[in-house]
Amino acid sequence: MAATKTWVLSLLVLEFTTVLGRQMLAQSVRRVQPAKRTSNTFAKPADSLESPGEWTTWFNIDHPGGQGDYERLDAIRFYYGERVCARPLRLEARTTDWMPAGSTGQVVHGSPREGFWCLNREQRPGQNCSNYTVRFLCPPGSLRGDTEHIWSAWSPWSKCSAACGHTGVQTRTRTCLAQTMSLCSEATEEGQLCVSQACTACDLTCPMGQVNADCDACMCQDFMLHGAISLPGGAPAPGATVYLLAKAPKMLTQTDSSGRFRVPGLCPDGKSILKITKTKFAPIVLTMPKTSLKSGTINAEFVRAETPYIVMNPETKARRAGQSVSLCCKATGKPSPDKYFWYHNNTLLDPSLYKHESKLVLRNLQQDQAGEYFCKAQSDAGAVKSKVAQLTVIAHDESPCNPTPESYLIRLPHDCFQNATNSFYYDVGRCPIKTCAGQQDNGIRCRDAVENCCGISRTEEREIQCSGYTLPTKVAMECSCQRCAETRSIVRGRVSAADNGEPMRFGHVYMGNNRVSMTGYKGTFTLHIPQDTERLVLTFVDRLQKFVNTTKVLPFNRKGSAVFHEIKMLRQKEPITLEAMETNIIPLGEVAGEDPVAELEIPSRSFYRQNGEPFTGKVKASVTFLDPRNISTATAAQSDLNFINDDGDTFPLRTYGMFSVDFRDEATSESLNAGKVKVHLDSTQVKMPEHVPAMKLWSLNPDTGLWEEEGDFKFESQRRNKREERTFLVGNMEIRERRLFNLDVPESRRCFIKVRTYRSERFLPSEQIQGVVVSVINLEPRTGFSSNPRAWGRFDSVITGPNGACLPAFCDDQSPDAYSVYVLASLSGEELEAVASSPKFNPNAIGVPQPYLNKLKYRRTDHEDPRVKKTAFQISMAKPRPNSAEESNGPIYAFENLRACEEAPPSAAHFRFYQIEGDRYDYNTVPFNEDDPMSWTEDYLAWWPKPMEFRACYIKVKIVGPLEVNVRSRNMGGTHRQTVGKLYGIRDVKSTRDRDQPNVSSACLEFKCSGMLYDQDRVDRTLVKVIPQGSCHRASVNSMLHEYLVNHLPLAVNNDTSEYTMLAPLDPLGHNYGIYTVTDQDPRTAKEIALGRCFDGTSDGSSRIMKSNVGVALTFNCAERQVGRQSAFQYLQSSPARSPAAGTVQGRAPSMRQQRASRGGLPRREGQLSLVGLHSPPCPPQVTAVVRLSNELSLVNLNTSVLVHLASLYLYLLSLSHDAGWQMAPRMTK
Template sequence: RPQASVLALCGRASAPGSLMPALATPLKRDHDSLWDHGEWTTWFNVDHPGGNGDHEHLDAIRFYFKDKVCERPTRIEARTTDWVPAQNTGQVVHASLQEGFWCLNKEQPAGKTCLNYAVRFLCPIGKFWSPWSKWSVCSAECGKTGVQTRIRTCLAESHLDLHCNEATEEGRLCIGPSCSGCDSCMCEDHVLHGMVSLADGAPAAEATVYMQSETLKLLTESDSNGGFRIPGVCPDGNYRQRFLAIKFTAMNKPYIVKNPVDKVRRIGQSVILCCKAVGNPAPAQYLWYHNGTLLDSSVYKYNSKLVLRNLNIDQAGEYFCKASNDAGSVKSQAAKLSVIASDEASCDPRPESYFIRLPHDCFQNATNSFYYDVGKCPANTCTGKIDQGLQCKDRAIYCCGVSKMEIREISCSGYTLPTKVAVECGCSMCTEIKMTVQGRATAADNGEPIRFGHIYLGNNRISMTGYKGTFSVHIPADTERLVLTFVDRLQKFVNTTKVLPFNKKGGAVFHEIKLLRKKAPVTLESSETNTIPLGDMEGDDPIAELEIPPNTFYRQNGELYTGKVKASVTFLDPRNISTATAAQSDLNYINEEGDMLPLHTYGMFSMDFTDETATESLNAGKVRVHLDSAQVRIPEHLQQMKLWSLNPETGLWEEEGDLKPDQSTRRKREERIFLVGNMEIRERRLFNLDVPESRRCYVKVRAYRSERFLPSEQLEGAVISLINMEPASGYSSNPRAWGRFDSAVTGPNGACLPAFCDEQRPDAYSAYILASLGGEELEAVPSSPRLSPNAVGVPQPYLNKLNYRRTDHMDPRIKKTAFSITVVRPSPGTAGESNGPIYANENLRECEQAHYSAAHFRFYRVERDRYDYNTVPFNENDPMSWTEDYQAWWPNPMEYRACYTKVKINGPQEVNIRSRNMGGTHPYTVGKLYGIRDVRTIRDMEQPNLSTACLEFKCSGMLYDQDRVDRTLVRIIPQGQCYRESVNSMLQEYLVNHLPLAVNNESGEYTMLAPLDPLGHNYGIYTVTDQNPSIAKEIALGRCFDGTSDGTSRVMKSNVGIALTFNCVEREVVQQSLFQSLQNSPRQRERTRIRRQQRDICNRQAKMRRVTQSRSSPRVQCTPTD
């Protein structure tokens, strides 16, 4: 709604925020002067010198102590809690009669922080200002805009100079008189009717309508219903009556849709960096920065594109753009430009060390370990063939990779194992990859799957969830921030917008999406005032409540709605830690400078209003939210509390307005203080009570394949989540609620997660950290019975300061998949705290680039009884590590096909089974090893002499050149005294009908040429194709365990979907231990024989008693004797 602009013209005064010593020392005046007239307030101390400093603001004092400070105090006095006057402390402080007193830590000498100050104010007695004069005549000419002014006088100006430091004159905009001359065409007997509406259809009351002529001419204003009538105006001159419908569009901040990308160039070449933002209105200005310094637009002549010609070394670095429109600004992601000499190699030719684990029967005496260094080349961007002309993104992207490999023979127990070792790195075209996110969408309360829900990217529906809530979404190229909205088509759950981290190196990342169940609707009367509480924690008051005035609801076309309203308001209460994973978005916003900053939430609420039949969605205006200040335990947050709404397209929160102290009388709770904010319920239905939080650190976390924690066994693609806990009153380390939820995906150097921290109070903030990979939870390092700094990854004494605790620290029955820490901001001068795992906000780059030896927290995958070996090394968590080679286990980096077969063992013991996979029919690979897989059978809990295993083998199909098919020769070898008992008849028939047929002369193993077709559980073969090898293997393994082609299980079902059956007996012991030799002595053998006979007799007698005896019959105990 348009409002008059008021211009405040101040009289003489000192500038607000002047240095305290100049203001705190009172001027010497006569004792009887008006300067000393008045009454001093009590001393106030509402803040402590933590965070940025000590802030004793008048707004905060008036909030906590109503009616204790007059509206216009005449003096301010500040002292420390030790009663030292502020002007005698030597510190830099500030004071203002309008704002209060403050001291900033950053302005103090190095190593010093602000003292703790208290303030009091002198309040005058009597009036000091005259009434305002009448408004002056409008200064504008006819038909134009001008200014009206009015003045007042300070009655005590000669005595109270400081008290008179307020506006003595103010102004407002006005319209001049109507012009008598004609400056536009008019049509007699014509009338123009119109209707002005807002973006959601609501009427736009008091909208001004102008005629565009030589100068804008005000014609009329719209009425309360948005309508207007203008006589004498005809748009086309043909009709005497015309109607115009005008609809305003909402103003939106810009949002980056295209970020500049990393590039490598040589000296003397040219490059173009591109940036694109959208908004309403469209961004009118683009600024470019190099290493944080603004580039001169008059020199570089840039717009949304920056062209750099004849490059030199000094122009290397990071570049980002800043786009602006009338609503605000936004900054892009930074792109790295590398500039190298014309004769310099763009890749280091020397491979880095990369250790692979060898089979259990391949111990290396030379290194005294089971590991072998095969080397790797980091997939950094390099310079290759440059396109003709400048392109925003190079058509061909070049990366460093393996350019030369050598075959090495590794000596093992009874055999040699071939492997290929990287010996030289070079620049070549990057491996083409696909980026996907997969996961499962379920209810936050009971895990109910969201069946056939819709998934939106922006306004476009791109996918659906399956029957079990599973989903898979392909990520478009150049995506920097993936924002997906999950919509339940049955409307049982709240629409949920998530910002999902993904692996930019390709592959799939698995996410668990939790949706809040909608609250059951309540019926409201639209003509009455309605109140809805927010928060239903048992034993605690609501955090806030909604107040809906009468006659507030209206239809989508703007008409006022009267009648009954069905209202469903779902509140996400941060006092319940189990709701943290259901938090919407990633709790970030864009500030005025265009930077993305974090928010600390006090609760989110989703509102759904419909008519009585629940067929039409209703809007609402003038809704008020009242926040109970007693629920805000951090005093400085009360002054910063704002109301936000979520933009579902960007996943960013946008400010709706401030929350201010409620001056009205609150029914039934007059003794409690509330903050109140106003909002309108239109197209956005999700709101948030949040505070911008600047006290931030970063936590370094790595994930590993096993608890050996070797650098080469780091896992990429693991999702690390951090739940920030809000401190209770007094900054206790025992938190009462969560305040933020963040996630990140591990790369080759782990992950850095943002976390709140406090510089002054180490125990202020704590956090829970958990990790998962492909839906499988990873374990944290234990903290009891003994805390090991070497295992945790953090040295002492810093580890004790962080108060590391795994979730099962006090109760071993609890899961071991998370840990809690106190987020202690590192002290710059303290040894052992400058090298992780906590990094200050300004040291994010150090956190991201930290060496493996730097302190970090650790998760690890519980090692299963299985082993994988590839002749051509490949990290399944890093698709960029794929190498073009005929012996590569995975021939296509865009599509990974996993194959498993189910093997049953009849025998008393669990057995290791190996698949040895070699080229079978391809001329380049025949007889050459692709890799081996080892797995241990799982014993059936009901049948003691039965165990089963799901064994991976290399699928048949095209090799990397996609030229010719190879039928993999697979040898399945149980490691023990075993013989082949049976083969699945359908599998055998398939192999016979699809020649060639492998020879099976060895009874203790089975050989086959792997089928080309994706056979199913009826054959005992399980095949799954996916963009991520780990996901493909996990799904195939789950189907194999279940013995079906479409199900999944984590429990082995031993008698269904079997391909092979072996019969294995216990191995004969060649060498006996001392205990075995004693047990096998003649006397001991005789005793054992007698005991066995007596035990058999007792068992037969017991069976007979169970058949013949009644319940009242006496029991007979049979005990074997020597």
């Protein structure tokens, strides 16, 4: 008890200390005055490193999130009181990458008395403060009392490590004298830069020529090197700098206006190396040619510099303590990245230990090494950060998965209401799919040889009591770590024009430089995504050149399954003719009655051929502009409007227009380049004043889908004509290999919107849909009219997962109406509905409580006009206030709170979309979520027996009658010893009325395909019963289907004309048989394609309109029952003559009456079916009578009560025969 009290008291003290520390840091931050610039005493110290005193350890108590990075002295003193003296003499600040604060180019503040701070809002647009660490110089003896002899004196500095005349490192050490090791956490070794003494004599030897005066290169006085350097398009490269790489790079010369240079005195030894550099291009490294001549020539062409781009991200992994793990990161770029930095929980790992390598190996793992890891790749062109990987480390005796399944509700049939839960739902449980620490071999690989996931390890069979029958189900009872189900990610889509929906027929789809797919006649395409794909960047090329080549970044489901995307393309503008020898002006604007957003000015003599030769003829110019003032063009925006900043973080752009250019020789159609092109941007079109100075010109990298900076805009110094009253921003560009450009502003005001998608308006968490494409269009409202947007600025799409989706969007905390958004969702190309906002405004249905909902101004698109589609909603992006409780729980989250958004429970506020509930119902004995292929379970009764190979089967049923009818398929094991007589599942569908025939409807009904079960041991011919739920009798069976079933025994007997029973065919028969079969790696795709063929009545077509007379397997005649007339089965149920024998039979076999109690005609158990050529399971002993109505009536062991019922049934049928003109069988009348 005493130990418990001590433990609780310790926790309270720790909590109090933490809260007090936060308050101290907050008070320090509030005392900061951004307008007052503190002198940078840390940048240029007055004292040298040899000043008397002692340096403290390095401190890093804050990170640059929120407002900035605050390393305030009073807050540091609160946490580390003994380690800081009362009056520091100096302050030194560095980034966590060990760069001095004065070298970062950022606006920073600091003093020894107050500490150090950096404010995000004082930095350049799109850039935040770096993560800084600081230390203080204290007077000698001021850090600790003289009585505390913890450390020995520092040793003398070691000898400088560099050779003569060069810079190196020298070190010194000290020893900890304290008996308590906790006091020895400071550094035991320090280092500093040093310059060695000047060299006394030159030790360089030259195999050719003589040593120069600097003793760093060999010179040959009689040799002349000539060079010609060009740009990627063939144009000369003026202003390029040429270096000789010796002991230190030595500048030699620069290229002239024609891209040429001459350098005398170099030696043609085949060993000397030259480096040629130019801004925005990757450096060229050349080796001197080896020759005996007096001159030599080199030619080279620049390649555009490209920011590093991650092609391999570290993977999420799980290990036990003591095991090893490897995390890998790989980036490409021009030049290639040469340094890799690894971070653990946002803290840089020691580069000296991990050697800037792309592979991080951690051995003998401890639990404190768990957490988030990512890498940063760096080159001369920039840096980029990888995605975050989660490393889980558990103890040796800890279970890798929570053995208790979580709740998961499945919907039951319409006639299976559960009184216990007062609902149509049943909890079958499930195991959350996550990476777990399973069995691994000894190899340390980037990707584990076996991927392990938490899954169901034990199930229990239960029976659900329904109205007159029972449904078997498998309930998850235990979870464990096991091998993950094999999945495949697929992207499908349709490519069409943005203006009228014309499909791009037979176009090419490229991933990088590789053609990976082709569109069909209707513009559709399918792409199986390679397993190592991190970011799916596709370029769609129209061979007929009707449309502008379009690059899209498409989100996909990394856990597997197919995602459908609608790809919209801009129609290419009709070309105009330009004179290359004249100045040409091309307006950029597509909105009638509005001034152009910008203009292109192409000076005379600006065009040149691919080889650099000037072009003087006529030019066919096609310039296509995507005008953001036209809201309907948002979906045609290319890429995802992101760029990589200097620190390697991905930042969004807000567009003011994109334009694509195509210049060709009018005579030969040869592609032309253009240099010295000017872009004049009308500043009045930029409605946000803060965007004007931040405006830049960007071009799209089609390989990465990222935008790269081309140049800045500046105010025009003079007007182009005297009448012009507008003010223009001017940017310069060259049009070479890049053809798509963008007028964009980096925007740092970002938030996330939480959206969930559901199967119905019930909005149950268990009915969430995965794989839905949720898109957001950022809008710029007109002044004073928040509901009437002036333009769109950005388009993003996200795929919903098991916990919904978090959509990035611009937001503002000062002005809630500064930004607004449209949000829409689609699944397999069909749009989902948003929750209504009128005439009834229900916050509970929308999913967001008041008063925050009013602040967001939620409006569905049909709010003012009910004729408008209901598939989107608009909100104002009001950033949540940090001190407001009602705004802290969604649906808008600050950008730094992404994890809170992703992990928010279903009870947290969110926006909702839902499917219109159709006349279709699926029930599986072994639950399976078709949105998530990883939820597949190994079981003989699994509807889909094999992952990665989903086979969907449909049968077409024609209904002749005045009403639409529900049709049910009941699917049971037929020939396999493990499943015979056991239920796989049921499917319900409502027939679709024919447009041309008033009394005809048809249904495409799914049934379980025959074939191998999950063990791949032997096939099972599924026993399928097709049951129209009404007063129906079978009229005909497709002759080819009947012949096939007769020739492929066993054959199911069909004595009951109100239904049809068959052993499903093993072969994919096709439309001539009325059977439609499709196999795909995604279950939803297989069902959608098979359903489209069934509607069309063909084996290769597709339709959404039911063609009732084509490709039919079964025909039923269904009569409309007269009002008040009972069916024979209802008559038996309501008959007053009852006895125990005629009531409910206890056990597994029901009475005949109970078999027909449901309108679906569901048979109670498997023992009551007769098969020709197959031995039926024996009936249970509780059954005392088997009644078989066919050509004759056989009675066995009937008691008086049963005879009374049969007599009543006979009289009822006899009365019906007079009305309908039926002929009773002769032996029946007996």
